[in-house]
Amino acid sequence: MLTHQLNLRKPLAFFDLETTGVNVIKDRIVEISIAKANIDGTVTVKTRRVNPGMPIPVESSMVHGIYDDDVANEPSFKQIAKSMAQFLEGCDLAGFNSNRFDVPMLVEEFLRNDVEFDVKNRRLIDAQRIFHMMEPRNLSAAYKFYCSKELIDAHSAEADTIATLEILNAQVKRYEGVVIKNEKGEDFVPVKNDMDALHELTSAKLVDFAQRIVFNREGVEVINFGKHAGKPVVQVLKDEPSYYDWMMKGDFPLDTKRKLTEIKLRAFNNR
Structure with missing residues (x-):
């Protein structure tokens, strides 16, 4: 039996969500797992898959391993919302990076389905904050860890x-x-004493350094901000020619403007 040694005045519900994405407004929960640490030292675990009512993007499925077929016959969040709220009744909430993502996402799902779930009187405990505070990930900490020197x-x-x-x-x-x-469960050796390999490992494939333009999963350059976020740059420039002038006159880094110009020249000057 799972137990704990936490000093509790009320149950503390650790929880984690798997979702269709990271947009709290647009995305939905596909799995919720709760480990309720009870005052008597016992732990009650409840895990439930959820039909999000929308396709799960492949890139999200590759992270958590849950695909559309896996949740096709599962209940919607609306169907389990009341029982889930009852299970969390009187509990404080805990998780890892939970205050930035899991709590807002869960609250949004409850509100979306007209189930009252107020966090005002709940303690919200995020283990990631403690981790980052006590085990800083900075140069001094890395030097001490790897080189055993201050x-x-x-x-x-x-x-x-x-x-x-x-x-x-x-x-x-x-x-x-x-x-x-790796993310597919295959064995691989990431670190080699070879600068090509280390470059590949540590350098994201960038379009511009400010990341106003990024590559999507198909390797196409897309806008990464504003009303055209996610749209291919070439398509935006074709549909809205004035967008290029707006960016070139706007408060964007020169590197971004240079890359935008390169894309435009490559796409339209070879016709």
Whole structure:
């Protein structure tokens, strides 16, 4: 039996959501799991898949492994909302990055289905915040972890530069040849003492550094902000020619304007 040693005055419900995406307004829950830590030290676990009433994007399914067929015969959130709210009655809430995503998403689903779920009188505990506070992920922490040394004169350019060199050297020594699983569950070795491999591992494939334009999953350059977010750049420039002038005159980085110009020239000057 799962137990805990937390000092509780009311049950603490740890929960995690799998969803169709990360947009709290547009996306929906496809799975919810709750581990309710009770005052007596016991833990009650409840997991439920949910039919979101919309297709699950393939990129989301590849993250959590839940596809449309897996939830086709599951209840909608509306059908389980009242019983879920009852299960969480009187509970504080906890999770990992929960205050930024899971709590807002859950509250939105309850409100969408006309079920009262107020968090005003609930304590909201996010284990990720504690993790980041107690185990900082900065240069000094990395230097101590990988090199077992304190970083003296942190934030001086030379000290930081030399520390980073030592960290990468130590990372290659520690991880070269270490096999892990990729998102498909296949074995692979991510860290090699080879700069091409390390570049591929650590550098996102960028269009512009400000990421106003990004590649979609098909490798097509798309707008990454505003009313045209997600639309191919070439299509936007074709449908709305004035958009190019607006961006070129707007408060965008020169690098972004240069890349936009390159895309325009490539698409329209070869006709």
